[in-house]
Amino acid sequence: MAAFKRKIVDMVSLLALAAIAGSQTFAPTDDICGYPHIPEQVDYEFLLVWGEGSETVGSGEASSFSHSMSYVQFDLKDLKAEDIKKVTLVLTHAAEPSYTNAEAKEFPIQVRVTKAGIDEKRWNPGMGTTFAPSSSKEALLAQASPKPPADGKPFTVEFDLKLEAVKAALKESNRNELCFALTSAIDPEMAEGTIYKFYARSAEAKLRPKLVVETND
Numbered sequence: 527m528a529a530f531k532r533k534i535v536d537m538v539s540l541l542a543l544a545a546i547a548g549s550q551t552f553a554p555t556d557d558i559c560g561y562p563h564i565p566e567q568v569d570y571e572f573l574l575v576w577g578e579g580s581e582t583v584g585s586g587e588a589s590s591f592s593h594s595m596s597y598v599q600f601d602l603k604d605l606k607a608e609d610i611k612k613v614t615l616v617l618t619h620a621a622e623p624s625y626t627n628a629e630a631k632e633f634p635i636q637v638r639v640t641k642a643g644i645d646e647k648r649w650n651p652g653m654g655t656t657f658a659p660s661s662s663k664e665a666l667l668a669q670a671s672p673k674p675p676a677d678g679k680p681f682t683v684e685f686d687l688k689l690e691a692v693k694a695a696l697k698e699s700n701r702n703e704l705c706f707a708l709t710s711a712i713d714p715e716m717a718e719g720t721i722y723k724f725y726a727r728s729a730e731a732k733l734r735p736k737l738v739v740e741t742n743d
Contacts, residue, residue: 552600552737554727555703556644560595562651571729572620573598575635575722577711582636583661594721597657599644599705600737607693612740615668615685615706618733620723623674625712633712634669635722637685639695642703659707667691667706672722680725680733704737 558567561574573596577584584593598615615637625633640659659665668685675681687706695704714721725733 548741550739554598554735555601556599556646557726558597558644567646567649569728571726573724573726575708575710576714578713582709582711596708597644598735602702607696609741613687613692614738616736617683617724618680621680622678624719630671634671636669636709637667638665638707640705640707642699642705
């Protein structure tokens with residue numbers, strides 16, 4: 527009986543190791559808060575997202591305050607597109623959001639693929655037009671309507687990204703990077719301060735964005 531139990535434990539351990547081996551978690555190399563009045567991107571702890579009316583994607587122009595499209599970039603190192611079977615972007619939202627559940631449902635937060643190559647150390651608001659995502663259906667990888675918990679604490683929002691679009695973007699990248707734009711039509715003028723507010727990579731480690739990539743065995 528003892529030997530049988532040991533075999534069961536060994537099998538469970540092997541399955542756990544296989545699951546770990548088939549999944550990699552990546553931290554962002556750079557992220558940008560699209561609001562043009564952020565004084566220092568490297569140290570700013572939040573990714574702010576809002577839009578205007580029914581428009582989720584803005585021009586990215588520095589003079590425009592109607593949209594704040596934020597960006598998160600990952601380096602997938604030597605990982606090949608053909609080996610990927612699932613990609614999940616995990617963001618953590620700040621506590622006590624300003625929007626209601628109904629507003630989040632009407633104006634979800636979106637993840638769009640966009641041009642890689644952002645550099646938070648060299649960023650200036652004039653670069654927004656270069657990295658603004660497409661408003662097309664093809665560029666939309668996922669969307670979600672966050673539901674804040676009752677405890678009033680920060681909470682995670684997960685996006686199961688459209689696999690083929692992610693693979694295509696990775697193949698097009700010169701440096702095996704993926705860059706995602708966070709967009710939404712939620713409008714600060716609808717009510718006082720109705721925006722999405724996620725933690726950036728300069729925040730506390732447990733709050734930072736991450737990309738979970740499952741690969742073929």
